[in-house]
Structure formats: structure tokens, C-alpha cells
Amino acid sequence: MSWITVSWALIATTVLFAFIPQGNEVQIILRQLFSLICFVVLTLVTVVGGLAFSPWSLPFKELGKPRRGILNERFTKKKVEETKFDAIVIGSGMGGLSCAASLSRFGRKVLVLEQHDMAGGGTHTFVVDGKKDFTFDSGLHYTVPQSAELLQLACGTRHKPVEFDKLGVEDGCFDKVVLGDPSQDGFRIKHDQKHLDDLRKQFPDAKDQEELSAFLKISSTINAMIPVWILSKVFPSRVRKIWNKLFLSGVWDKYAKRTGEDVTTSLVSNKKLASLLSGLWMDAGTPPSDASFVMTAALSVGFPKEGGAYPTGGSELMASSLIQAIEVDGGKVLVRARVQEIVVENNCAKGVMMEDGTFIACPLVIGACGYGNLYTKLLPDQVVPSNYVTRNANGERSLPPLLTYSMGWVMANIGIRANPEEVGITCTNAWIQNCSEKNGWDLFKGNTDYFKDPLNADTIPMMVTFPSLKDRACVDGKDNRITCQLLALSSHEWFNKWWDDNGKHATDGEYLKLKQKWQDRMVGALVARFPAIKDKIDFVDLSTPLSIMYFLNKPAGGAIGLDVTPQRFADEVTADLLDMKTPVEGVWLTGEDALLCGQPLAQLSGVLTAWRISGLTGSLRFLFGIFRLAISDLLGL
Secondary structure, three states, rough: HHHHHHHHEEEEHHHHHHHOOOOHHHHHHHHHHHHHHHHHHEEEEEEEEHHOOOOOOOOOOOOOOOOOOOOOOOOOOHHHHHOOOOOOEEEHHHHHHHHHHHHHHOOOEEEEOOOOOOOHHHHHEEEEEEEEEEEEEEEOEEEEEHHHHHHHHHHOOOOOOOEEEEEOOOOOOOEEEEOOOOOOOEEEEEHOOOOOOHHHHHOOOOOHHHHHHHEEEEEEEHHHHHHHHHHHOOHHHHHHHHHHHHOOOOOOHHHHEEEEHHHHHOOOOOHHHHHOOOOOOHHHHOOOOOOOOHHHHHHHHHHHHOOOOEOOOOHHHHHHHHHHHHOOOOOOOOOOEEEEEEEOOOOOOEEEEEOOOOEEEOEEEEOOOOOHHHHHHHHHHHHHHHOOOOOOOOOOOOOOOOOOOEEEEEEEEEOOOHHHHHHOOOOEEEEEEOOOOOHOOOOHHHHHHHHHOOOOOOOOEEEEOOOHHHHHOOOOOOOOOOEEEEEEEEHHHHHHHOOOOOOOOOOOHHHHHHHHHHHHHHHHHHHHHHOOOOOOEEEEEOOHHHHHHHHOOOOOHOOOOOOOHHHHHOHHHHHHHHEOOOOOOOOOEEOOOOOOOOOHHHHHHHHHHHHHHHHHHHHHHHHHHHHHHHHHHHOOO
């Protein structure tokens, strides 16, 4: 007997129950009202359930084991000539792959073109100088547990293709905010915001308590409204503007238009307390003096509530699962596939022209390579509206005044041969700040000093993280191999003079000396924090924003694409520029620039872009597929 038959039996029983004359008149009316409500609810559940399990709903996929070499299948002319593709996605980061996989659920053959030699964008991993004993993350240093569900949603599988383990140690700590001295343990950020009690105990003064409560209240309100803002991205421009006026014109508008530093300092007068509340600011890819308060709220309240997580088995499994889903329906993901231009006729997409001269015809092209690459390089100049770019006297295009690129990273990749327990290393990240008693515990001033003269700052603000310990399936630590990464936010302008279009960084003494200075400062802080590793460091490899510019094709080395300034959240003109639907028919924008930075939001952006491309009917089919999954989980089907 199916669950639908059971539902109709319950409906019939409810109706009969309503008309059995028992009790006084009031009891009969109440019973009939209750029965009517039950009838409506059961009918809706039956209809939704029926559609969810009907052929009209999107079916589940079976992926199996990924084939060998799935992340690095090279582009050839023959491979794109033998198939007629329904959509082309430029870029294979989480936004591009999630969009392609979501479109493939409708039976579309999607071609993903990646200029790098490895698919996956920020989720791919790498080794240094052939040292395969140590594997490093290129971009995903941690995420939130919901990445698992978003991956499942895009792949269309019955079960999660990749499990995600929460980071941290026994007390729930997964991040530590270290003010100044790197040898100090730091303030412990814990899952489910369990560190807030510790924060209140550390600042017992009545004024601090009151200001902390005010900050947390406003941050929680803003954080709760982020899904409403995200949902606005699903709508066309006209509908979005109405939506924003109805739901985002009050508290959201008031605080989203201001920077994190502005709002935080206006609410919290205790500089040390304000510094601890802003301790995860580097996750935003820009300092709180430039980032919207939305990011401060998300990182101080939202992220600790969800907690940090990492894919079991490594971040590359995310990309390989999505590629499997794309290939099941006849699609392909090809690397070393550099697109020269999107071909447009009569303001409609006709396909793409590859760097080697190969033309691939297709009426649907999705740019998952960032706003800057799409509008300043790939689209023909004549189809790009004047307000979407800035043109200089030579006709060269750059970002419009409302948009800026985020900062990049100086990253030290370090191989350590030691047992983690013996040297005191655990599955937690540390965020070291240029902030101490010397500058009055003022993180914001410390940031200003750092960006003004980075190598002479008292402390270089940086993240300390250990990929081999975050992956619970990794045995490197048990084999006395630890991978460590140090990340310091940096401006590409500090290194621009050595940029080479072919990615060949200068090897002259000046550049190497500069890199060595960074390495000495950053590794010095690591050793100060973990003195026992001093003689156990196997190697150090240091990269700059120039590496991000070349390998990830990020203009200006911006690690998270466009900057998360107040305009991104509270300006309709900026929202129009970043709309997923571009002014060119058949060309779309997806990924972090179309929504927000971070791997889970890039994933979500890809899914939402696929929804918009598929229209109302397609979105409903996708939605009923989600209902099918939820009902299957609920009933254990």
C-alpha cells in the first residue's frame, strides 16, 4: 500500500469524523473546523507528495565511483565537435560546476570549460615541487555543514555524495582569535555559539555586557535577514526591487549600507571586545573598514552558529561528484580550455571562440569566471553597456566605479614531519591579529598600520590552518606528516611590478628577497606558536596574489572575486550590474560575484542561476525534487 493511499484513507476518515453528530452544537462546530483544517493540510500534502514522486519531478541520480582523471580531462577540438551541447559554462569553480550539474538534472548536455589544468576552482588541491607526501588546499580552507546538502541538491542524488565533518576539538572550539602574541592560545570560537558565555565572563562590566547584547541583537537580526536578501537574487530586476522595498528597506538597509568597522565601533566602546567580535574578518577577503556590516554579522554570529566543516576525503571530492553528475547526462568538463571570446550576434549568444580558434556553437553561455572576466574580457566590447565597465582613452575596459576587486593572499605552504599531538597541533584554525596592549587592543588601527606598511607591522594578521588535520579521513598526521598553510591578506599592488601574463614570476633577486621577508615573518609567527616544530619543518613554499591571478584567473589576485562592500548589499544599481541575467540574451553570470563569497554561497549561486535559466516550470520541478528528497528522508524510503 503506497503512502498516497494511506493519505486518502486519512482524508476520508477525517471527513467522516466531522459529520458524526456527537456532543453539543459548539463541539460539533469545533470538530468540523478541525476536520476541515486537517482535510486541507492532508490534501496539500497528498498533492505535493504526488507531484514529488511523479515523473514530472526531477529523478534521483546514481553516480558510482568517479573515474580516474575526472578532474583533468584535457580539451581537444574533437571532444567538443562530437557532441551538441545545450549550455556552456566558463569556469569550473563551485559556482560553475553547481550550475552545470543543476542544469544537467533537466537532461541538458552541459560543457564546462576550465582554463587551468585542474577542474574545481578553489576546491582543487596541489603538491609542491612534486612532493606528493604533502597535499595542500588551493582555496577551500573550511566551509559550513550545509555544503553537503547543497552538493547533494546540485548532483541530484538520493544520498549525500560527500560527507562533511565538523572541525574542532572536544569543547567545540574550531577557531581561535589571537590578539598580538602568536604564542598565546587565543579566544576560543565554538560551535553553536557556545563561546558567548566565555566572552561575557571575560567582560563582566555592566557597560560591556549591555553593548555586547546590543551588538549580538543587531548582528542576529541582520544574519536572519541574509536568506531574504539571497532570495531576492532569484527574481528578475523589477520583481527584486519590489521585494527589497517590502522586506529589506528597514533594519537591513540601515546597517548593510555601513561598514563593519563603523557599526561595530558605534556599538562597542571596549576595543578589546570589539576586536574579539571582529576576529574572523579575514574570511571576508577585505578589512572591516571596507566590508559591509553584513559580513561582520555573518562572521561574528552566523558562522559560529553553523560551525566550521570540511569534506571528508578532501575538497576535490566536491568537484569530482559534480563532474560525475554532469557526465551522467552527456556533459563534459574539460581543462586547459581557455575561452577567447563569447560570440554574440544581434545581442544574442551564439557560442564561444576558443583560444586555438575552435568555435563551439551554443545559444546558452554561463560565465562562472567572475564579473571582471565576463564584462572586461569575454563579451565583445560593443554589447557591454557603458555603465557595466569603465573605458579608458584606449578603449580598455575595467570595473565600473561601484565595484572593486577583493584582496589576495600571501600564502605559505609548509610541510612538517612531526606527530601533531607531540607538537601541540590540533584540528583548529588560529586567526592572529595585529592587535595588542601596545596599540590599545585596537584591531581596526592594527589593520590600518598593516596595510600601510605590511612587513614592518608589529604582527602580520594571518590565518593558521592544517589541511591534513581538517580531513578526518586523512592519515598524514598519523604518519608524522602535517600540512600547514599560513594566509595573510594582501594587496596585489605590493607585487604587481613582477606580474607576467604567462605566469612566469620574476626570479630576480628583488622579488625573491621580498618573498623571503614574508616567509621569515610568517614562519616566525608559526614557530612562536608551536616551538616544537622548529627543527621539523621539511619545506616552505610561498605564493603571492600573482599566483591567484594566474592559476585561478582572478583579476588583481582577488581571492573572493569582487569586494563585499556596502554597495553589494544595499544599492539597486549595483544589484542590477550583478544580476545573474546579463544584458546579452543567452548569457548569464553565476558564482561568488553573482551572490556572495565563500564556497557554500558559490554553490548556492550555481543552483539559483540554474533555477532562473530553467524558468518557473523548471524551478517548480526542481522544488518538487527537493520535496521528494525530504519525504524520502522522513519516511526512510
